[in-house]
Amino acid sequence: MHAPGRKSLALTVAALLLWARSLSEIDVDAATDLGLVSVLPSTAWFAYALLAGGFCLALREQPPREWLFGFHVLALILMLYALPLAVEEVPRLAAAWRHAGVIEYVARTGGVDPSIDAYFNWPGFFVLGAFVEQVAGLGSATGFLRWAPLVFPVLFLPPLLVIFRAATADLRLVWLAIWLFYAANWVGQDYFAPQALSFVLYLTVFAALLRWFVSDYSRFRARANAARGEIGAPAEALRPAQRVGVMAAVMIVLAATVPTHQLTPFAALVAIGALTVVGYSRAAALPVLFAVLIGGWISFMTISYLSGHLEILAGGIGTLDKTVDASVGSRLQGSADHRLIVYLRLLLTGGVWLLAVLGAARSFREGRLRRPMATLALAPFLLVALQPYGGEILLRVYLFTLPFMAFFVASLFYPRVAGGRGLWTSGAVAVLAVVVLSGTLFARYGNERMEHFTQEEVDAVSYLYEVAPPGSLLVSWGRNLPWKFQDYEKFEYRVVTDEDERPADERPRRTVSRIAALMRDSGRGNAYFVVTRGQSAENDLLGLSMPRSLERVEALIAASSTFDLLYRNADGAIFVLAGGDRA
Numbered sequence: 001m002h003a004p005g006r007k008s009l010a011l012t013v014a015a016l017l018l019w020a021r022s023l024s025e026i027d028v029d030a031a032t033d034l035g036l037v038s039v040l041p042s043t044a045w046f047a048y049a050l051l052a053g054g055f056c057l058a059l060r061e062q063p064p065r066e067w068l069f070g071f072h073v074l075a076l077i078l079m080l081y082a083l084p085l086a087v088e089e090v091p092r093l094a095a096a097w098r099h100a101g102v103i104e105y106v107a108r109t110g111g112v113d114p115s116i117d118a119y120f121n122w123p124g125f126f127v128l129g130a131f132v133e134q135v136a137g138l139g140s141a142t143g144f145l146r147w148a149p150l151v152f153p154v155l156f157l158p159p160l161l162v163i164f165r166a167a168t169a170d171l172r173l174v175w176l177a178i179w180l181f182y183a184a185n186w187v188g189q190d191y192f193a194p195q196a197l198s199f200v201l202y203l204t205v206f207a208a209l210l211r212w213f214v215s216d217y218s219r220f221r222a223r224a225n226a227a228r229g230e231i232g233a234p235a236e237a238l239r240p241a242q243r244v245g246v247m248a249a250v251m252i253v254l255a256a257t258v259p260t261h262q263l264t265p266f267a268a269l270v271a272i273g274a275l276t277v278v279g280y281s282r283a284a285a286l287p288v289l290f291a292v293l294i295g296g297w298i299s300f301m302t303i304s305y306l307s308g309h310l311e312i313l314a315g316g317i318g319t320l321d322k323t324v325d326a327s328v329g330s331r332l333q334g335s336a337d338h339r340l341i342v343y344l345r346l347l348l349t350g351g352v353w354l355l356a357v358l359g360a361a362r363s364f365r366e367g368r369l370r371r372p373m374a375t376l377a378l379a380p381f382l383l384v385a386l387q388p389y390g391g392e393i394l395l396r397v398y399l400f401t402l403p404f405m406a407f408f409v410a411s412l413f414y415p416r417v418a419g420g421r422g423l424w425t426s427g428a429v430a431v432l433a434v435v436v437l438s439g440t441l442f443a444r445y446g447n448e449r450m451e452h453f454t455q456e457e458v459d460a461v462s463y464l465y466e467v468a469p470p471g472s473l474l475v476s477w478g479r480n481l482p483w484k485f486q487d488y489e490k491f492e493y494r495v496v497t498d499e500d501e502r503p504a505d506e507r508p509r510r511t512v513s514r515i516a517a518l519m520r521d522s523g524r525g526n527a528y529f530v531v532t533r534g535q536s537a538e539n540d541l542l543g544l545s546m547p548r549s550l551e552r553v554e555a556l557i558a559a560s561s562t563f564d565l566l567y568r569n570a571d572g573a574i575f576v577l578a579g580g581d582r583a
Contacts, residue, residue, distance in 0.1 A: 033337035097142070103133060185402060188444055208246060263389060266386070363411045465486055
């Protein structure tokens with residue numbers, strides 16, 4: 001190993017040690033509305049700078065060493081994606097706890113019930129989770145929650161390697177693209193969720209297609225540039241039997257995405273169709289077959305969901321203004337620090353896309369534009385015209401485009417095998433690496449004040465399930481609490497901020513009366529109102545109502561003769577109606 005490689009290894013080892021040492025200084029409970037970065041010590045920031053510098057030095061090693069690149073990428077995954085795991089006492093994200101509850105239902109009953117909610121209309125992830133839970137003898141899927149944000153990013157790595165190696169023979173370009181993918185992935189869709197698993201499948205499909213069934217040259221010039229090793233070779237030749245086997249495997253993976261996630265199959269269909277339309281795919285029948293699979297599942301297996309949501313699903317088609325407003329405008333609310341985080345997310349997203357355009361333009365000028373990669377980078381934008389997807393469609397578009405956008409960002413610095421060896425290029429890559437990684441720390445963990453939970457919050461919800469008999473009404477202020485992780489179908493859930501737009505903004509006492517009426521008129525013998533720290537953080541961060549509204553409402557409830565306190569700890573409380581049945 002030469003001097004750059006030795007120095008890069010030393011810097012990254014130092015970064016790992018310094019990062020590990022800094023973890024004990026992080027008090028996540030003290031985080032402000034800027035998120036986890038507000039409590040990161042200076043030693044942690046220095047560790048991330050060393051991490052970026054170490055990787056940039058590895059790019060100067062001649063010849064490039066893949067094991068060294070792999071070490072740096074794994075260090076990045078650990079330091080970026082495992083940060084909450086290392087400093088938080090219980091798993092984060094309310095949605096992850098709900099997913100554990102769906103798996104508990106599947107494992108307990110041995111089946112699915114599409115009438116319960118949308119999750120059961122796309123049960124692939126949950127059925128697999130129940131199978132793994134039972135085989136491993138875990139007893140509960142909550143054990144998966146902590147480790148998923150670290151495991152899924154590692155699973156992304158093998159298909160990413162195949163994708164980028166199919167596009168270029170330059171190992172610097174391959175590994176810089178991979179590093180940028182991880183460093184710029186702020187959307188956080190790698191937690192314990194169907195999207196994370198389906199994204200692994202999405203990458204796997206395009207790894208196979210780009211290697212064996214897609215080529216820049218299928219209808220254009222043949223292989224002059226590839227012979228010089230400057231761009232990936234045309235799709236690798238297969239014997240007929242091998243072609244059938246690989247295509248069968250691709251179809252199996254695509255079929256697995258259909259019952260796993262609502263959006264990913266459409267993203268894959270759009271991308272595969274785009275490759276076919278522009279002439280780069282050698283599997284012309286694949287989009288037709290895949291469309292039949294999607295159509296069959298929707299027509300026969302999601303009827304219970306579509307019967308109540310068809311207008312919502314179809315109403316977003318073509319309404320770009322509403323989609324953009326749901327994805328951008330509606331998020332620009334809440335506290336000042338939260339709005340700053342949203343602006344930083346927009347800036348990071350736009351910056352990645354802009355640099356990718358510049359990288360593609362430079363590749364085009366050099367006559368080395370990877371056309372299939374450009375097609376896959378652009379195709380997901382067609383999803384914006386279909387559906388707002390709960391205000392998250394632009395976030396998901398960013399995720400689906402990110403591998404290919406990262407490739408073109410890397411191409412801006414390494415457009416040729418013989419180029420990019422000067423200090424100016426190394427300095428520019430180092431600046432970009434530090435800026436992107438710092439921006440992602442803000443953007444990815446900017447909601448950590450509400451997205452993390454404490455042991456006391458979990459204890460409060462666990463007590464609720466101990467005392468509430470099946471059929472009870474469980475009422476919360478907001479959606480941000482760790483519940484629904486057991487007995488998924490046995491309770492009715494109501495959320496105050498869903499019932500009343502901006503509750504308690506003017507008359508908290510009226511809000512308290514409405515909560516009492518909601519609990520009293522539910523037609524159920526037992527009703528419980530649960531308050532947790534995370535709900536208050538959600539309210540103030542996102543601006544669901546005036547700051548500290550939940551604290552005022554809770555104080556009024558505690559002082560009211562209409563309610564009795566059933567349970568309280570430092571971060572949670574449970575109230576019932578006075579004189580009601582406690583059991």
